[in-house]
Amino acid sequence: MQTTQYEEINDILAKNQHYKEGFHTQTLVETFAKGLNEDVVKAISAKKNEPQWMLDFRLKAFRHWQTMPEPHWAKAEYEPIDYQDYSYYSAPECGSCATDGQAESGSAVDPEVAKAFAALGVPIDDSDANIAVDAIFDSVSVSTTKRDQLEKLGIIFCSFSEAVQDHPELVQRYLGSVVPYHDNFFAALNSAVASDGTFVFIPEGVRCPIDLSTYFRINEAKTGQFERTILIAEKGSYISYIEGCSAPIRDTYQLHAAVVEVIVHEDAEVKYSTVQNWYPGDEDCQGGILNFVTKRGVCEGRNAKLSWTQAETGSAITWKYPSCILKGDNSIGEFYSVALTNRRQQADTGTKMIHIGKNTRSTIISKGLSAGKSDNTYRGLVKILPGAEGARNFTQCDSMLIGNQCGAHTFPYIEVQNPTAQVEHEATTSRIGEDQLFYCQQRGISEQDAISMIVNGFCKEVFKELPLEFAQEAEELLAISLEGSVG
Amino acid sequence: MFLNIENLHAQVEDKTILKGINLRVNPGEVHAIMGPNGSGKSTLSSVLAGREDYEVNAGEIRFLDHDLLEMDADERAQQGVFLAFQYPVEIPGVSNKLFMHTALNAKRAAEGLPALDMFDFEQLALEKMKRLEMSPIMLERSVNVGFSGGEKKRNDIFQMAMLEPKLCIMDETDSGLDIDALRIVANGVNALRSNERSFIVVTHYQRLLDHIKPDFVHVLYDGKIIKSGGFELAQELEERGYDHLIQAYEKV
Numbered sequence: 086m087q088t089t090q091y092e093e094i095n096d097i098l099a100k101n102q103h104y105k106e107g108f109h110t111q112t113l114v115e116t117f118a119k120g121l122n123e124d125v126v127k128a129i130s131a132k133k134n135e136p137q138w139m140l141d142f143r144l145k146a147f148r149h150w151q152t153m154p155e156p157h158w159a160k161a162e163y164e165p166i167d168y169q170d171y172s173y174y175s176a177p178e179c180g181s182c183a184t185d186g187q188a189e190s191g192s193a194v195d196p197e198v199a200k201a202f203a204a205l206g207v208p209i210d211d212s213d214a215n216i217a218v219d220a221i222f223d224s225v226s227v228s229t230t231k232r233d234q235l236e237k238l239g240i241i242f243c244s245f246s247e248a249v250q251d252h253p254e255l256v257q258r259y260l261g262s263v264v265p266y267h268d269n270f271f272a273a274l275n276s277a278v279a280s281d282g283t284f285v286f287i288p289e290g291v292r293c294p295i296d297l298s299t300y301f302r303i304n305e306a307k308t309g310q311f312e313r314t315i316l317i318a319e320k321g322s323y324i325s326y327i328e329g330c331s332a333p334i335r336d337t338y339q340l341h342a343a344v345v346e347v348i349v350h351e352d353a354e355v356k357y358s359t360v361q362n363w364y365p366g367d368e369d370c371q372g373g374i375l376n377f378v379t380k381r382g383v384c385e386g387r388n389a390k391l392s393w394t395q396a397e398t399g400s401a402i403t404w405k406y407p408s409c410i411l412k413g414d415n416s417i418g419e420f421y422s423v424a425l426t427n428r429r430q431q432a433d434t435g436t437k438m439i440h441i442g443k444n445t446r447s448t449i450i451s452k453g454l455s456a457g458k459s460d461n462t463y464r465g466l467v468k469i470l471p472g473a474e475g476a477r478n479f480t481q482c483d484s485m486l487i488g489n490q491c492g493a494h495t496f497p498y499i500e501v502q503n504p505t506a507q508v509e510h511e512a513t514t515s516r517i518g519e520d521q522l523f524y525c526q527q528r529g530i531s532e533q534d535a536i537s538m539i540v541n542g543f544c545k546e547v548f549k550e551l552p553l554e555f556a557q558e559a560e561e562l563l564a565i566s567l568e569g570s571v572g
Numbered sequence: 573m574f575l576n577i578e579n580l581h582a583q584v585e586d587k588t589i590l591k592g593i594n595l596r597v598n599p600g601e602v603h604a605i606m607g608p609n610g611s612g613k614s615t616l617s618s619v620l621a622g623r624e625d626y627e628v629n630a631g632e633i634r635f636l637d638h639d640l641l642e643m644d645a646d647e648r649a650q651q652g653v654f655l656a657f658q659y660p661v662e663i664p665g666v667s668n669k670l671f672m673h674t675a676l677n678a679k680r681a682a683e684g685l686p687a688l689d690m691f692d693f694e695q696l697a698l699e700k701m702k703r704l705e706m707s708p709i710m711l712e713r714s715v716n717v718g719f720s721g722g723e724k725k726r727n728d729i730f731q732m733a734m735l736e737p738k739l740c741i742m743d744e745t746d747s748g749l750d751i752d753a754l755r756i757v758a759n760g761v762n763a764l765r766s767n768e769r770s771f772i773v774v775t776h777y778q779r780l781l782d783h784i785k786p787d788f789v790h791v792l793y794d795g796k797i798i799k800s801g802g803f804e805l806a807q808e809l810e811e812r813g814y815d816h817l818i819q820a821y822e823k824v
Contacts, residue, residue, distance in 0.1 A: 521661050521663055528675035530671075
């Protein structure tokens with residue numbers, strides 16, 4: 086009975102093959118041969134014409150990485166990765182010249198690459214779009230828009246590689262300050278072979294008037310993308326930063342191991358939003374992206390605020406815990422997450438809120454949706470240190486099961502070392518069943534609209550935290566990921 | 573022809589439950605279906621509404637100009653078939669407002685009417701709720717979540733009032749209702765009665781029928797209608813039970 090009852094839901098979900106970002110761009114590229122050793126690390130650094138200190142950072146990380154075991158504690162099963170079977174650098178030939186600073190933004194973008202971003206709806210041509218974009222194609226940034234306008238406000242918005250060249254003092258000060266090279270296996274790997282990423286610096290008292298964004302595109306087969314993003318908000322500043330990502334349909338796993346470091350100073354606020362739509366792989370999630378990401382921010386000063394919002398719908402495996410270190414008194418950390426898994430996707434995601442300062446507050450709202458034969462795990466840590474007088478946390482973890490062959494898991498860790506702290510945790514699990522769908526249909530609502538309505542109702546609390554267009558995109562992504570026919 | 577059920581056979585998994593139902597309903601008529609537990613009353617409601625767990629292996633159902641069995645549940649609803657549930661379903665996170673707005677506009681789209689915007693919808697909804705003595709807060713609450721048994725049934729009647737169906741099937745709507753809720757539900761139904769709208773009221777008890785006064789009463793037993801009559805049949809059943817009918821039927 087159980088199996089027949091859900092057959093139909095499973096059928097609907099199985100139709101989900103509409104990954105419209107799955108096209109592949111053909112252009113002249115320079116791709117390193119597969120394999121990873123010190124020479125490769127040196128070659129990446131040389132390719133980017135990096136100063137000695139950056140190469141030293143990479144080599145130190147690489148040597149440490151070699152001593153570390155690959156972590157398998159997450160609730161996601163994967164074969165040990167053969168790191169020698171990936172290429173660690175790939176760039177469109179024309180795109181790489183842009184990063185050498187020889188060309189102004191936009192003008193030197195490979196036309197095929199430009200076409201790809203246009204097809205993805207990413208405005209890389211400095212249009213009148215009310216958003217600034219850093220577009221990253223495999224290992225390099227190919228275009229960063231609106232830089233001149235932002236420069237007038239003292240805002241630095243450039244690729245990580247450019248920041249190494251143009252703002253070495255800032256990069257040296259902050260690189261590895263929140264996520265040290267030895268933090269974990271994938272952070273160490275990233276530190277060694279970091280490809281490109283985005284660098285953002287908002288000066289004191291500046292409210293960035295537009296959203297800044299980065300769009301990551303992995304194109305080459307068997308290539309890893311290891312972006313490094315650093316975002317610094319000086320005293321009293323504000324920034325809303327958005328990232329999106331996608332990859333072509335491939336039949337072998339692609340590796341993505343990013344590190345993001347966010348530094349929020351006194352009275353500053355950072356809103357960091359992600360819509361993650363990496364290719365999840367085929368019916369069995371073969372060939373999808375392995376997404377191993379370390380994202381962490383520190384609220385350095387008093388009243389600093391860092392907000393992570395994520396809509397995770399893609400990747401074969403997601404391993405990601407955007408975290409807040411609440412150092413400054415009265416600082417605030419927030420984590421809003423929707424993670425959807427379908428087919429055989431596996432997501433192990435959550436956050437860490439480390440309360441150090443007095444009266445620090447954190448909010449965690451996590452919505453996990455599991456469909457198909459997928460597994461969806463929330464893993465979170467709320468840690469109140471002895472000095473965090475009056476700290477407060479509120480956590481709400483809701484899981485929704487769609488069909489009867491998927492799993493939802495919650496691992497909330499709470500460590501409280503200060504008796505004045507208040508920590509609240511709420512959790513629910515529900516299931517979309519045939520009964521609910523029949524009820525909706527009996528009122529004239531089609532099955533697909535019913536699923537979409539129920540799922541979006543469930544995610545509403547998180548979507549309202551996303552910037553408007555992104556909330557729309559996230560809703561649509563959910564619909565596509567679940568139904569297939571909507572796209 | 574409004575509704576014509578002919579020789580309907582249906583089964584769930586391997587068990588045959590309906591064994592040849594014949595029923596003809598004209599516009600404006602109210603038919604009550606009564607019968608002991610396990611006689612197939614709820615199965616009949618579910619088959620009419622298009623629930624897929626049931627397999628129809630013989631017979632046909634004509635509704636207006638449609639072959640009802642060829643239509644999906646949502647199409648049937650859009651064409652005016654409404655089922656008030658024995659156990660209305662909870663949908664967490666989806667407000668009654670969003671739910672009804674979506675349902676109403678799906679039906680309007682099927683009829684070629686423009687969608688109602690939120691303002692017009694809300695005005696209409698509040699009007700209907702008032703008549704059912706429902707608090708406007710119910711519109712904001714998740715569909716049936718945390719509703720009492722009576723509130724859920726009333727919510728179903730509210731949906732019926734909003735969708736203005738042609739054929740209303742009420743599947744033991746009276747079970748679990750106290751006397752006041754029963755009166756409100758019955759008043760709601762009576763308010764919806766018209767020359768164009770027909771009802772099939774499935775029930776165990778006479779008490780709902782006292783309020784609704786059906787034109788016809790049918791006794792369902794072992795997947796067949798074994799006796800049909802007027803309202804007086806329901807009164808007779810209340811006094812004498814089903815046994816004498818069943819015995820008479822089994823002798824034949």
